[in-house]
Amino acid sequence: MFLELKNTTIGYQSSLISEVYTSLELGEICLMIGNNGVGKTTLIKSILHQIPVLSGEIILNGKNIRKLSVKEIAEQIAIVFSKSQIPQNYTTTDLISLGKYIHYPYYFELLEQDKNEVDSIIEELGLRQYKDVQLSQLSDGNLQKAFIGRAIAQNSPFIILDEPTTHLDEENKITILQLLRKLAKEQNKFILFSSHDWRLAKEFSDKIWYIKNEKLHSGITEDVLLQHSELVQPKLFHLDGDFLPPNISAPKFQTEMLYSFLQKNYKKNLSDLNFEFIDGFWMISASGFQQKADNFKEIASILENLR
Amino acid sequence: MEKKFKIICLFLFIGILVSVVINLNTGFLKLNFSDFFSSGSAHSEIAQLRINRILVMLLAGISIPTSGFLLQEYFQNPLAGPSVLGITSAASLAVAFYIFFSQDFLLPEFLQNSFLSFSAIVGSLVLMFILIGFSGRFQDKSFLIIFGFLISALAGAVVSILQFYADNQSLKNYILWSFGANNMVSSNQIIILSLLIFAGLILSFKSIKPLIGNSLGSSYAQSFGVNLNALKYLIIIASSLLSASVTAFLGPVLFIGIVVPHFCRMIYNPAKLWQQWILNMILGILIMETFSVISEISQLPLNVITSLFGIPVILTMIMKKR
Numbered sequence: 001m002f003l004e005l006k007n008t009t010i011g012y013q014s015s016l017i018s019e020v021y022t023s024l025e026l027g028e029i030c031l032m033i034g035n036n037g038v039g040k041t042t043l044i045k046s047i048l049h050q051i052p053v054l055s056g057e058i059i060l061n062g063k064n065i066r067k068l069s070v071k072e073i074a075e076q077i078a079i080v081f082s083k084s085q086i087p088q089n090y091t092t093t094d095l096i097s098l099g100k101y102i103h104y105p106y107y108f109e110l111l112e113q114d115k116n117e118v119d120s121i122i123e124e125l126g127l128r129q130y131k132d133v134q135l136s137q138l139s140d141g142n143l144q145k146a147f148i149g150r151a152i153a154q155n156s157p158f159i160i161l162d163e164p165t166t167h168l169d170e171e172n173k174i175t176i177l178q179l180l181r182k183l184a185k186e187q188n189k190f191i192l193f194s195s196h197d198w199r200l201a202k203e204f205s206d207k208i209w210y211i212k213n214e215k216l217h218s219g220i221t222e223d224v225l226l227q228h229s230e231l232v233q234p235k236l237f238h239l240d241g242d243f244l245p246p247n248i249s250a251p252k253f254q255t256e257m258l259y260s261f262l263q264k265n266y267k268k269n270l271s272d273l274n275f276e277f278i279d280g281f282w283m284i285s286a287s288g289f290q291q292k293a294d295n296f297k298e299i300a301s302i303l304e305n306l307r
Numbered sequence: 308m309e310k311k312f313k314i315i316c317l318f319l320f321i322g323i324l325v326s327v328v329i330n331l332n333t334g335f336l337k338l339n340f341s342d343f344f345s346s347g348s349a350h351s352e353i354a355q356l357r358i359n360r361i362l363v364m365l366l367a368g369i370s371i372p373t374s375g376f377l378l379q380e381y382f383q384n385p386l387a388g389p390s391v392l393g394i395t396s397a398a399s400l401a402v403a404f405y406i407f408f409s410q411d412f413l414l415p416e417f418l419q420n421s422f423l424s425f426s427a428i429v430g431s432l433v434l435m436f437i438l439i440g441f442s443g444r445f446q447d448k449s450f451l452i453i454f455g456f457l458i459s460a461l462a463g464a465v466v467s468i469l470q471f472y473a474d475n476q477s478l479k480n481y482i483l484w485s486f487g488a489n490n491m492v493s494s495n496q497i498i499i500l501s502l503l504i505f506a507g508l509i510l511s512f513k514s515i516k517p518l519i520g521n522s523l524g525s526s527y528a529q530s531f532g533v534n535l536n537a538l539k540y541l542i543i544i545a546s547s548l549l550s551a552s553v554t555a556f557l558g559p560v561l562f563i564g565i566v567v568p569h570f571c572r573m574i575y576n577p578a579k580l581w582q583q584w585i586l587n588m589i590l591g592i593l594i595m596e597t598f599s600v601i602s603e604i605s606q607l608p609l610n611v612i613t614s615l616f617g618i619p620v621i622l623t624m625i626m627k628k629r
Contacts, residue, residue: 050529070532077530085383085524089577098523101531107516108581109309 001059002026002158002190003047005216008056010039010046015054017043017211022218024192024207026157029184031201031221032194033231034211040194041082043211044160047192049073060158074102078151080144082163092130092138092146096121099153121149125179141172148179159183161193165201173197177204198231312575312582319589326596330364331357333603355494363492363500364599367553367560368592370504373511374549375564376571376587380518380580381542382448388565389550392438392451392543393458394431398554399485400462401430406481407469423484424496424555428503431551434458438543448539484558486608492556503552510545511584514538519580562613563598566620567591 001023009018016039024030032040045051047058049065058065060076068076078099087095100114101107110118122131125145130138138146144164151159161180165173181204184191192209195201202208208224210217210231217224225231332338334357338350371389378387389395405426442451470478492500520533528535550564571577571586594617602612 045526048530050526070529070534074530074532079527079530081526084527087383087522087578089572090522091576091578094576094578098519101520105516106581107519 002061003192004059006057006059008046008058009054010043010051011054012042012051016214017216018214019056020216022209022216024190026190027184027188028206029181029191029204030193030207030209030218031198031205032192032209032211033196033198033201034194036196038211038214040211041162043216044079044162044192044194047160048077048079071102074154074156076156077158077160078154078156080147080151080159080161080164082166084147086135086143088134088136090135091132092122092127092135092142092149093118093132095135095146096149096153099150099155102154118153121152125149140167141169141175144168144172144176145179148176152183157188158190158192161191163195164193165195165197170200173200177201180204202231312579312586315574315586316589319586319593322593323589323596326593326600327361330361330596330600330603333600359492359494359497360599361596362497363557364595365592366497366500366504367557368563368595369588370507370549370553370591371560371564371595372567372571372587372591373508373584374546376568376584377511377514377518377542377546379565379568381521381538382452383522384452385569386565387452388562389546389554390459390559390564391455392547393434393455393462394547394550395554395559396459396462397430397434398427398551399430399559400466401426401433402484403466403469403481404430406484407473407477421496427555428551431547431554435543435547435551438547439540442539442543443536451543486558486610496556500552500556503548507545507548507552510541510548514541514545515580515584517541522578558610560610560613562610562617563591563594566617567594 002025004023005020008020009015010020011017032043034040042051046053047060047065049058049068049070052066060068060073065073090098097110097114097118100110100118103114104110122128125148127142127145127149130142130146135143135146148159148161148164151161159180164180165176168176177200180191180193183189184206193201198208202221202225205221207218208221210224210228212228217228219227334353336350336353338354338357374389375387378389378391379385381387382391402423405423409422438451438454441454470481473481517528517533517538520531521528521535521538525535528538553560567587567590568583571583571590575582575586577583598609598612598616601607601616602609605612607615
């Protein structure tokens, strides 16, 4: 087990999340969800040992984090905070190079091999044309990528990201989430990220930490979703026999894109519609009775434009 | 990038050499080569004065920009400078107290000057310890700026009261000190000054890496293993030592502490703090030596020269950049 929480209670003066038992392995990507203020960021800071745990212990790679120095923790964990100050004068390269900070006694000049590594990270993130652009001029998506790049450059096996997809549009959200998944799978990193946009993010995660009522429920994504019905989009209807659903082939993770697209373009209440992706097609149906075919036609014409 | 840095340094070094040579040749008398090397020659004392002048400018050129640079990077505020912590004001206050209350003592002249510098250093160090004592209780670093601002205002008020009741001679002495004196520093004083600055520079050396780690804010800094408390004390002590010692011997000539770091960021990648620090020091030396020459030729006080020449230059630089 790479990260283990044993009977851990975290919080500031009073406890926010109590008696957590959970563990995670390298190569896993874990999504942390919960409403605002349930203690997601506090839990992250506790794992980083920036806040002491109230009771119990956090074990990182076999060692209690209390016994690790700040530097030893930094060698194990790289972090992307949700908000930080953005140094005005830094370019993308400067920021990503900062990932190497902990590996240098003075950080005067990067070694050639590290420079190359930084370059290849920039390449991989698709930031080459923004290499020498100042951070203040980057778009939100590219800025987020650059901060993630910094965490990658740190070369720690464990990357924690606090709300990495906030303020991003659907397309950038998906790019970032794909990137995280790729990191976990290809470089055998262990990734923990929080998001309140869990509908989309869950499609990318192996495990979920769900924080509710001061408890952390953890498990394989599908299990957690099954156990907590509020996490699954309410099934308000079944397939209507009369209805011919419009056919749109889209990858599974675009459920949310589709949903938000409809929210924008279809003015009526969507909550009593159901979307299902079956055999490469979207099935849309209503809870039956009153919702009639013209509603569906309207949706169908909106969806036609998506194709 | 590395190459660019080396070229900039090379140019600045040449500039320093030129300005030093000009500075050595500026003054009321024309000096020969031999005056600088043989102690027996006619003008060797004047030569010694000029060498001292150059050394003092060199020390000031290293220390004031370093102090300003550290504070600007720490507060991440381009307006921060050696004066923000109230060091200059505390030094001025101590000097004012000394000048206005020492008029009744009869001191030999060589001692007078030393006591003046001594009181300035004591004043700054007292303030430094007060700052350290208070800053432990406050987590927010902007508190330091507010504190420095309040101290400056308070010190200014007290100095005004002292001036109001002072006799003519004391008032004149104080104003002369506040102009920034350029050529009254003796060899012994230079040794003291360089020791103080050396201590300040060692602390600066230790604070550069944590400052880089601090550039993304305190949460990131902690995750990189930066000890934020230690950094705070390092910055306070280093910048106080550097600015207080120069203020004590040269008067309040701290304006270049704000300008030079800004200038350096324009000519080289501002994210590389080590290179920036080196640039600050050599550019500082160049500027101080040049200003010293101008001050010598024009017979105007150094403090006036730094502002008179520094501000237009920096303004045009900013305009061009936009």
